[in-house]
Amino acid sequence: MFTENFDTNLKIIKKALRSEKSFDLIERNLILNEHRAVFFFVDGFLKDDIAEKILEFFYKNLKDENFKSAEYFSQSSVPYVEVETSSDIKKICTGILSGISALLVEGFSKVILLDTRTYPQRETGEPDNDKVLRGSHDGFVETLVLNTALIRRRIRDTDLTVKAYQIGTQSQTDIAVMYIDTKVDQKFLKTLEKRLSEINVPSLTMNQQSLIETLYKHRWYNPFPKVKHTERPDTAASSVLKGNIVILVDNSPSALILPTSIFDVLEEADDYYFSPVVGTYLRLSRYFITLLSVFITPLWLLALQNPDSCPQIFRFVLLSEPQNIPIFWQLILMEVGIDGLRLAALNTPNSLTTPLSIIGAIALSEFAVNSGWVSMEAILYMALVTVANYTQPNYELGYSLKFCRILLLTLTYIFNIWGFIAAFIINLLFLALNRTLSGKSYLYPLIPFNGKALLHRLFRIRQ
Structure with missing residues (x-):
């Protein structure tokens, strides 16, 4: 508990803060009109120019009548906006470690807190993950x-x-x-x-x-x-x-x-920065491509396993030559390989990104085909899946769709048509039984059905 004894109060703060153990916890000793004072702050979090002006004001303008109490001092003598007083040692220490400056003055039973903090930050430029063709180009930062x-x-x-x-x-x-x-x-x-x-x-x-x-x-x-x-x-x-x-x-x-909900995740800012017709087209295209990214490779595998049941119009997708490695394993290898390239790109210096892309493209295309590891058709369909995944910026949803696709591929490979149906039902249950943090359906307004709300989700209605 703070008292009006300056030395006791100083010991309480220094013991709780452990300021002597850290070089960046600064104690600035002051003499304000013959009154001892200590200014606590974290080096790097302090607005130097503001603190300098405050101290300059203290040295030039303080008088004896200003030192009646911490509250009166903060109201009459602190030329700053964000100021408060406190005797809660936990609040004081947390505030100092957060960047707030603390002023302990002789004769006061409370500490004066000044929010003179600033944090290192980057510019609020457009984020790499949520770019738009139109609209504002600012983004959140770390502050x-x-x-x-x-x-x-x-x-x-x-x-x-x-x-x-x-x-x-x-x-x-x-x-x-x-x-x-x-x-x-x-x-x-x-x-x-x-x-x-x-x-x-x-x-x-x-x-x-x-x-x-x-x-x-x-x-x-x-x-x-x-x-x-x-x-x-x-x-x-x-x-x-x-x-x-x-x-x-x-x-x-x-x-x-x-x-x-799933509809919220699939929305993008570009849907609203264009006219309703263009926004609707972009939204419906994204929905279609998202579904395509899940089903294109499982349906192709299903067609290869049941060539006699494949409609005549789609028979061009069938393979005429035997494969060294089953198509299922080719697709799984490429699923993992594409993720490997993505992780490698994240950890590659910018100067080496282009060479890595070239090597990856060659390794997963010409060399892979010539060596018999994969077929050109498998590369084509996985390329379509990869491009389709980038039509929506949400990485979590992208990997969710990948897991759904792998489940469809695995059960289709093992159980054929019945495996495809079972995997489809399981994926549907994942969506239908999922709940938002508020406890509502993840598929609302489709389940439970709300026609008007669903219309607004599917079509870009004029504001």
Whole structure:
């Protein structure tokens, strides 16, 4: 408990903060009008120019009557906007470690906290994963306050609410929950707030993914994404205006949108930056290509296993020459090989990306065919699948569709037509039995059926 004894208060803070153990925890000793003071801050989080002006004001303008109490001092003598006083040692230490400056003054029983922090950051350029042909080209960065400001810039409504939480007993990671109070599902909001308050983990080790796993612990075996990630402030703002909740996590350049259905995941900003006709075409094309990416290789394998049942118009897909390796294993090898190339591209220096692409293309095409590992037809269909996966930017959905495709291939190879039917039903059950974080159907408005809402999902209706 703080008292008016300066030395005692200083010992309490230094013991709790362990400032002597870390070189970047700075203690700036001051003399303010014959009163001892200590300025605590983290080197690298302090706005040097602002702190310099505040200290300059202290040295030139302070008088004895300003030192009545910490509250009076902060109101009469601190030329800054974001100022508060506190005697809670945990709050003080957490604030200092978050970048807030703390001023301990002789004779005060409270510490003055000044939010003079700044964080290292990159420019708010267009994100690589959520590019658009039209519209704004700014994106989220790793700083929480800037990300909330990017959304507030687009929604100037007093009903927009931003609640702050700190998750992790050790990391104390800052997160922000944003929603429109008059549009949000209040029942889901209360459930979410309860779950957030009950999270008891040392830290969010993997940032947003750790938060998702603590919020949604059940049905981990279902591969379909429970939330939508976006790096675009306009997409996040649009979702908030529709009644969804957006969660921002400090140190993460993307937002979590929930609750999320399969139709939400498949939406893109480009759908709304073009006219309704063009937007509808882009959306329906994406739906069709997404389905194509799941079924094209299993249907081809099914046709090869049942050549007599293949319609005459599609007989050109049949192979006329025997294969050294069964088509099923060719497709599985290429599924793994394409993922290997993708991982290699992520870990390859930029100067070597082009040579790697050339080597990968040659290895998976001409050399692979000539050596008898794969057929040209298998390469063609896997190339179509790979390109189709990039028509939607959600990586989680892309891998979910991959698992569905592999299940279709495996059961079709083992059980033929009945295996294809069984895998189709299993995949359908994965979708139908999946639930959003709010507990609603993942396929809404298809299940339960809502014609008007489904029409808005399939077609880009004029705003």
